[in-house]
Structures are given as structure tokens and as C-alpha cells.
Amino acid sequence: MKRGKLIVISAPSGSGKTTIARAIMQKYPGMLFSVSATTRPPRAGELEGRDYFFLSKEEFQHRVETGDLVEWEEIYGNFYGTLKSEVDRALRQGTIMLFDVDVKGALSIKKTYPDDSVLIFIKPPSFEALQQRLLNRKTEDDATIRRRLDRVPMELEKGGQFDWQVVNDDLKIAVVKVDEIIREHTDSEILTHL
Secondary structure, three states, X not given: OOOOEEEEEEOOOOOOHHHHHHHHHHHOOOOEEOXXXXXXXXXXXXXXXXXXXXXXXXXXXXXXXXOOEEEEEEEOOEEXXXXXXXXXXXXXXXXXXXXXXXXXXXXXXXXXOOOOEEEEEEEOOXXXXXXXXXXXXOOOXXXXXXXXXXXXXXXXXXXXXXXXXXXOOOHHHHHHHHHHHHHHHOOHHHHHOO
């Protein structure tokens, strides 16, 4: 059986990475989506095991100590991480696992699985466009938006270490570009069965 592939999408908040990831998942319904663990409370409409594995801080810390996380990060006072057991299972089964994670998490995945992962960084067309997108979402208060914007320079710098960069100034074109990258790095036999 062919070994699977890890497709890792990352971007500053508001760049459209989650929307792009959902479009890719719709195109390939057999692709596995990496569900992150987090200590933050669920947002309206989020479900356990579909959007995140919602853990207490104590349980999350236990997972860190036992080495059950490929990567983890504290962001805005909450912890996020990827369960190693889920990643290893996807690779053994010869399928594709799609990740929607922050830039540091993406680079940690690449470090752990250098030959199995492809990192795609979604760039906003400009800082101003990103700021407007965050304001238009109306999901966070001003302080949270400011914290997200303060991270952008670091995220753009780390995005330069990714395998690919895609500017999202037109969502449909960005989805097509991400799909082309996936096709280039994935065995066509695996994609046929997704």
C-alpha cells in the first residue's frame, strides 16, 4: 500500500485558509481532515470531533507530556495541537490528511514528517485587506482582532519557509492553485479513490 500524504495549509487569521480547506474537502470527500485538539471553548455551531477535540488544560498537558502531539502551540491563551496517533494512522492507510493549522504548527509537522508533508501558505493580498476581512467576520472583539493582526509579521516571515505560497485575492483562483499543488505532490492513484 502506498504511504499517505500530509497537506498542511496555514495562514494569518482572515486569509481564507479555512474556506480553502473546506473547498478542497468538498472536492475530495474521502480526504481526511486533521481535527486539532484545543483548550478553547467551542464557538457556535462547532462540534466535538468534527471541528476540534475540546480538551481541558490538564488533559492537554497530559497529552504533551506523553508525546501524543505532533505539534502544539499556545495561541491567545488557549492551546492547540495535532494528535500523533491520527497522523500516523492516515499515513499507514495510504490516504491524504489535510491540516488547517497555524504557521508554527505547520513547521513542526514538516520537522516530524519531512518526506510526507507539503506546506502551503495562504497569503492575504495586503495587510489592509486582511484587517478588513477580520472586521467583516464580526466573530471577535477589537482586542482579539488586534492580537491577530500583531501576529501577521511573524506569520508572513515563517510562511517564507513553506513549500508553496498562494495569494488569496480571488478565492476561486486560490482554491484551484491549492488543488494543483495537491495534485503535483500526491499519487494520482490515491486521489482517484478520494
